[in-house]
Amino acid sequence: MMNRREALRRVAFIVGGTVIGSKLFLEGCSRPASKDVAALFEGDSPAFLGELAEAILPKTSTPGAKEAGVGDFIPVMIRDCYDEKDQKAFLDGFNGVDKRAQDEFKKGFNELTADEKLKFVDKWDKEAKEYQKNKKEEEANHFFTMMKQLTLTGFFTSEVGMKQALRFVKIPGKYDGAYPYKKGDKAWAL
Secondary structure, three states, rough: OHHHHHHHHHHHHHHHHOOOOOOHHHHOOOOOOOOHHHHHHHHHHHHHHHHHHHHHOOOOOOOOHHHHHHHHHHHHHHHHHOHHHHHHHHHHHOOOOOHHHHHHHHHHHHHOOOOHHHHHHHHHHHHHHHHHHHHHOOOOOHHHHHHHHHHHHHHHOOHHHHHHHOOOOOOOOOOOOOOOOOOOOOOEEO
């Protein structure tokens, strides 16, 4: 049976080319922050983003999203790489996390148990997939789709993700197409 981290790792590899904002990310992001987006950098917002990211990619035998600094990574990507409609959709979703947790569990997101957080993000993930499947091109992307993609991108491009969740080789050797693979080996990070 595949564990949650392995499933997310495979998803990250598969969606790598279709990550929202990836065109700007690859070309070099630089957008001025609107007043609303700037709020993601202030107060408890980065820590709250880290908690939400941790629910998506929790600590197991390797560190989770929070330890990888994903909460600080997300606002930069939203500000620099997302267009206005996706920034607005992200902010609306982010600002509604606690209300949604209250509606579903009668308590704020940070008060949820680990199991409740998992149920919370799993339900939101299903809704986001359905929305993304049926959305029109001119519509904004779903908040949770962006949150999940940024969590995965932030984690697997962090030092923690590369060195502790993947097999890191600072200077890789020559290509060896017949390199032996053992079941359970980590993927490579260069």
